[in-house]
Amino acid sequence: MLICNIDGTIADNSHRRRELPDGGFDWDYFLRPDLISQDRVFPYVREVLNRLSARHPVILLSGREERFRSITRAWMAEQGLPLPVKLYLRADGDRRTSTEFKNDILSRIVEHAHEAISYADDNTEMDPVCAHYGIQLLHAPAVWEELFRFIHLL
Ligand SMILES: [Mg+2]
Numbered sequence: 001m002l003i004c005n006i007d008g009t010i011a012d013n014s015h016r017r018r019e020l021p022d023g024g025f026d027w028d029y030f031l032r033p034d035l036i037s038q039d040r041v042f043p044y045v046r047e048v049l050n051r052l053s054a055r056h057p058v059i060l061l062s063g064r065e066e067r068f069r070s071i072t073r074a075w076m077a078e079q080g081l082p083l084p085v086k087l088y089l090r091a092d093g094d095r096r097t098s099t100e101f102k103n104d105i106l107s108r109i110v111e112h113a114h115e116a117i118s119y120a121d122d123n124t125e126m127d128p129v130c131a132h133y134g135i136q137l138l139h140a141p142a143v144w145e146e147l148f149r150f151i152h153l154l
Helices: 045-053 066-078 098-112 126-133 143-151
Strands: 002-004 058-065 086-090 118-121 136-139
Touching: 002 045, 045 058, 045 143, 058 066, 058 098, 066 086, 086 098, 098 126, 118 126, 126 136, 136 143
Parallel strands: 002 058, 002 118, 058 086, 118 136
Antiparallel strands: none
16 A cells, blocks of 8 residues: 655645745745646656556545645646545644644554555655554655656566
């Protein structure tokens, strides 16, 4: 089973990242739906996810809020990405950090999983979380090229 984060992992959101004049992060700009729709998919993601999803469940896990569910699904379809068997998003207004939220979801998946789990994320804060659950953490986006090369050997 592959569980996969979205922002910074499969979606290149660098064009939505900018600072406010006071040096803070401009969240309003980052979360603008019209900009989210313009995210590019990192190289090799499309090939790897389409190949993997034919044989293994692919689950998406993102700190994005539920209000972005439809835009996220539309973006995936538009980008030629496979529909995930499950898309976990943070409830609107959930004030936990995305790491806390992901930890919570991963603990539930691990509890019911009967197969090995790999998790792709760009956030190194997930290293100790994955180590705790015995989950293999794939460091995105660099891992996609490695997986692409491996898949083509099969
Ligand atoms: Mg991320």
